[in-house]
Amino acid sequence: MNKVQSHKKQALLHSSKRYGTGMLFMLPWMIGFCVFVAIPIGWSMFMSLHKVAVVPGGFKYTWLGMQNYRDAFLKDNVFPIELITYFEQMLLMIPIIVIFALLISLLLNQRFPGRFLYRALFFLPVIFATGQVLSELFTQGAGDIPFLDQYNLEPMVKEYVGGEFATTVMDVLSRVVLILWYSGVQILIFIAGFQTVSPSNYEAVRIDGASPWDSFWKITLPASLPFISLNVLYTIIDLFTFPLNPVLKHIKDNMFKVDTGYGYASALAWIYFAFIFVLIAVVMWLFSRSMKSRGGQR
Amino acid sequence: MNTDIRYEKAKRRIRGLIWSRQSQKVKQLVMGRNLSDGLLAKLVIYILLSIVAYLYLQPLLYMISTMLKNISDLLDPTVKWIPRQITWENLSKAFDGLQYPEALRNTAAIALSCSIVQVFICAMTGYALARLAVPFKGVITGLIILTFLIPPEVIVIPLYVIFSRLGLLNSMFVFLIPAVFGQGLKGALFILIFRQFFHAQPISLEEAAKLDGASVFRLFFRIMLPLARSACLVVFLFSFIWYWNMYYEPSMFLAKGFTPLSIRLDNLDNVLNPSLLGHTADSPGTANPVTEATKMAAAFLIILPPILVFMFLQRWFVTGIERTGIVE
Numbered sequence: 143m144n145k146v147q148s149h150k151k152q153a154l155l156h157s158s159k160r161y162g163t164g165m166l167f168m169l170p171w172m173i174g175f176c177v178f179v180a181i182p183i184g185w186s187m188f189m190s191l192h193k194v195a196v197v198p199g200g201f202k203y204t205w206l207g208m209q210n211y212r213d214a215f216l217k218d219n220v221f222p223i224e225l226i227t228y229f230e231q232m233l234l235m236i237p238i239i240v241i242f243a244l245l246i247s248l249l250l251n252q253r254f255p256g257r258f259l260y261r262a263l264f265f266l267p268v269i270f271a272t273g274q275v276l277s278e279l280f281t282q283g284a285g286d287i288p289f290l291d292q293y294n295l296e297p298m299v300k301e302y303v304g305g306e307f308a309t310t311v312m313d314v315l316s317r318v319v320l321i322l323w324y325s326g327v328q329i330l331i332f333i334a335g336f337q338t339v340s341p342s343n344y345e346a347v348r349i350d351g352a353s354p355w356d357s358f359w360k361i362t363l364p365a366s367l368p369f370i371s372l373n374v375l376y377t378i379i380d381l382f383t384f385p386l387n388p389v390l391k392h393i394k395d396n397m398f399k400v401d402t403g404y405g406y407a408s409a410l411a412w413i414y415f416a417f418i419f420v421l422i423a424v425v426m427w428l429f430s431r432s433m434k435s436r437g438g439q440r
Numbered sequence: 441m442n443t444d445i446r447y448e449k450a451k452r453r454i455r456g457l458i459w460s461r462q463s464q465k466v467k468q469l470v471m472g473r474n475l476s477d478g479l480l481a482k483l484v485i486y487i488l489l490s491i492v493a494y495l496y497l498q499p500l501l502y503m504i505s506t507m508l509k510n511i512s513d514l515l516d517p518t519v520k521w522i523p524r525q526i527t528w529e530n531l532s533k534a535f536d537g538l539q540y541p542e543a544l545r546n547t548a549a550i551a552l553s554c555s556i557v558q559v560f561i562c563a564m565t566g567y568a569l570a571r572l573a574v575p576f577k578g579v580i581t582g583l584i585i586l587t588f589l590i591p592p593e594v595i596v597i598p599l600y601v602i603f604s605r606l607g608l609l610n611s612m613f614v615f616l617i618p619a620v621f622g623q624g625l626k627g628a629l630f631i632l633i634f635r636q637f638f639h640a641q642p643i644s645l646e647e648a649a650k651l652d653g654a655s656v657f658r659l660f661f662r663i664m665l666p667l668a669r670s671a672c673l674v675v676f677l678f679s680f681i682w683y684w685n686m687y688y689e690p691s692m693f694l695a696k697g698f699t700p701l702s703i704r705l706d707n708l709d710n711v712l713n714p715s716l717l718g719h720t721a722d723s724p725g726t727a728n729p730v731t732e733a734t735k736m737a738a739a740f741l742i743i744l745p746p747i748l749v750f751m752f753l754q755r756w757f758v759t760g761i762e763r764t765g766i767v768e
Binding site: 165 | 481489594598602620621
């Protein structure tokens with residue numbers, strides 16, 4: 143008996159020695175996670191299953207079950223439409239942003255005089271893009287691009303794309319400048335990523351007679367695959383919390399309506415979150431698969 | 441006769457040889473051996489980058505030019521970029537409307553304190569994940585990514601209640617306390633950056649320090665953190681700028697009194713012409729040009745400090761982000 147206890151004591155001592163410092167370093171984050179993330183998540187889920195009314199001194203909950211979620215699709219005539227339109231736009235915008243960021247960072251990664259100045263200029267969006275300042279600028283029309291009206295692109299787009307999708311394309315086109323502005327962080331991550339490729343690789347394939355075109359496809363692109371996936375992830379999250387996002391606006395509006403309230407708004411938010419989560423899961427799965435197949439070749 | 445013809449032929453051949461050699465040189469000069477060496481490639485790079493850079497600069501220039509226009513210039517459609525007469529009136533109006541010194545102090549207090557705290561806490565967490573023994577490391581990493589994914593809108597109401605129970609609302613602690621506990625603005629991203637960075641450091645350095653009898657804390661604060669200087673700078677700058685610009689969180693948690701610049705910009709319309717109260721919020725497209733100039737001036741006043749900080753630190757920023765080597 144005594145022996146078992148001392149064994150236990152020793153095991154405890156051992157594990158505390160082993161994990162002690164690690165836990166100490168993690169402690170602030172863990173407390174923060176419990177208080178500021180885990181509790182709110184649980185609470186918000188709880189609220190989404192209730193009708194929440196604000197009464198003096200707190201909240202009054204009435205159990206609704208899945209009613210809020212059903213209402214979001216069946217009763218609400220704004221939410222599903224906005225959700226789907228926004229998703230269409232996002233699906234189009236994500237590749238555009240990532241590819242644009244990749245191209246620009248490729249150019250910025252070349253050696254040319256004045257590179258420093260250009261790089262500094264391309265970090266400007268990091269400063270502006272998160273702020274209220276930018277949305278202020280765009281409501282004033284500073285971000286419009288003149289060529290859309292000048293060349294009368296709309297009928298052309300309608301002709302080639304056709305139908306319902308044309309409006310989505312036009313919407314995205316009219317936001318081209320915004321897309322450029324939202325690719326600042328992505329450009330930065332790509333530039334950082336290119337630095338991990340050793341220059342001797344490029345030299346080796348050049349001696350073997352590869353053109354710059356080949357070396358891009360065979361070296362640069364595979365090496366930056368992890369960064370592409372990181373950027374896709376970041377872009378999704380960034381668009382998700384976009385200040386001009388109509389879905390979030392709808393959620394916020396519902397929060398302060400008397401007849402719908404917090405419960406319904408949380409349900410909407412969770413539906414929205416579920417959609418994004420599925421999107422992210424699919425994207426991560428695709429990337430991990432392509433990276434694994436690449437890892438197998440090596 | 442025969443020799444003459446032969447002579448001519450040889451001459452021509454040599455000339456052709458020289459010409460081809462020269463053209464090859466020209467070709468190399470224009471096309472380049474590498475993608476980036478040739479003149480043509482350089483020209484294309486310059487043109488493309490300049491176009492995009494113009495698009496980035498244009499709103500900034502628009503902001504500055506609108507800000508400096510007086511009323512007659514604002515109403516005159518022929519005056520597009522350069523005002524006929526430079527006026528500082530808008531700037532001073534915006535300065536008063538924002539209550540700039542006070543708001544600047546609030547914003548700077550939040551942004552500075554929170555980003556400094558975030559650098560330390562995220563570095564500690566990232567270091568623990570990269571090098572120390574932590575139970576359920578994989579699960580914790582997953583949870584960190586989860587905190588990055590959850591939009592603030594989903595948990596804002598419970599957070600509001602928690603903050604009000606803790607008595608943090610309407611003070612800067614509403615941002616500082618979560619930052620102290622590793623839940624600051626986009627803290628998850630910073631933890632991941634630090635984790636990747638510490639992973640990349642050679643482990644022999646730590647072993648040497650341990651052999652010399654350094655404690656983990658000494659090791660971390662004396663060796664690892666200084667080594668991660670560039671990562672710290674990157675995180676500090678990102679964090680500073682994001683805290684400076686944040687709008688949604690302060691609009692929820694800092695309703696009265698202690699408000700940062702971004703909220704005051706939003707309220708500026710009501711401050712400038714109280715008679716329009718309620719009108720302007722619904723129809724931002726029809727803002728009148730006079731308040732527009734003041735708003736532009738206010739926006740300029742808001743982004744000026746981060747631009748100055750950025751300009752001061754960007755030298756290290758550029759090399760810093762390259763050295764972090766964020767590898768998945």
